[in-house]
Amino acid sequence: MSPYFPTVVLLLCFSVAVNFFLxxxxxxxxxxxxxxxxxxxxxxxxxxxMSPNESKLFGILKTFNTLEDYDIFPQxxxxxxxxxxxxxxxxxxRFEIINNYRSDFVLTNKTDSSVTLVIELNDQxxxxxxxxxxxxxxxxxxxxxxxxxLVLETKDLVKPSKIEESIVEKxxxxxxxx
Numbered sequence: 491m492s493p494y495f496p497t498v499v500l501l502l503c504f505s506v507a508v509n510f511f512l513x514x515x516x517x518x519x520x521x522x523x524x525x526x527x528x529x530x531x532x533x534x535x536x537x538x539x540m541s542p543n544e545s546k547l548f549g550i551l552k553t554f555n556t557l558e559d560y561d562i563f564p565q566x567x568x569x570x571x572x573x574x575x576x577x578x579x580x581x582x583x584r585f586e587i588i589n590n591y592r593s594d595f596v597l598t599n600k601t602d603s604s605v606t607l608v609i610e611l612n613d614q615x616x617x618x619x620x621x622x623x624x625x626x627x628x629x630x631x632x633x634x635x636x637x638x639x640l641v642l643e644t645k646d647l648v649k650p651s652k653i654e655e656s657i658v659e660k661x662x663x664x665x666x667x668x
Contacts, residue, residue, distance in 0.1 A: 539564065544564065566593045594610050607661060
């Protein structure tokens with residue numbers, strides 16, 4: 491073995507490290523400059539925040555005098571309504587799940603912003619297995635943290651008075667259980 495072998499290996503490792511570092515800098519600069527020059531456009535504006543049925547329900551909810559003490563928020567991430575127990579083994583995965591799921595509507599008390607009711611509007615897509623699994627997960631999580639949930643079907647949109655009755659009933663059950 492040559493007496494220069496350790497020196498050659500050390501120089502080779504140093505060369506690889508320098509090349510990797512330079513590649514990292516150049517690659518990062520390419521991505522950053524594409525962003526600055528607006529040449530990389532991976533995003534497009536959505537046409538609407540809510541589906542047509544959700545927009546219709548939102549309009550209906552805003553007409554109810556019985557909800558004058560509540561604020562109505564559409565498309566709220568579940569991570570805004572609940573946290574994951576920090577002692578949970580798969581904390582990151584569970585947070586990602588609740589952060590990616592959105593409630594259709596959240597009613598909060600106007601005086602203290604406390605969450606009083608989640609309203610979910612289900613259409614025919616909720617008959618698919620993946621939607622059923624998502625719904626079970628969400629409803630179970632809401633029950634665990636003590637947030638009531640009212641599930642409406644799109645066919646209920648033709649009966650606003652029935653929707654209002656269901657909301658009032660759910661809110662009164664919640665206030666009686668406190």
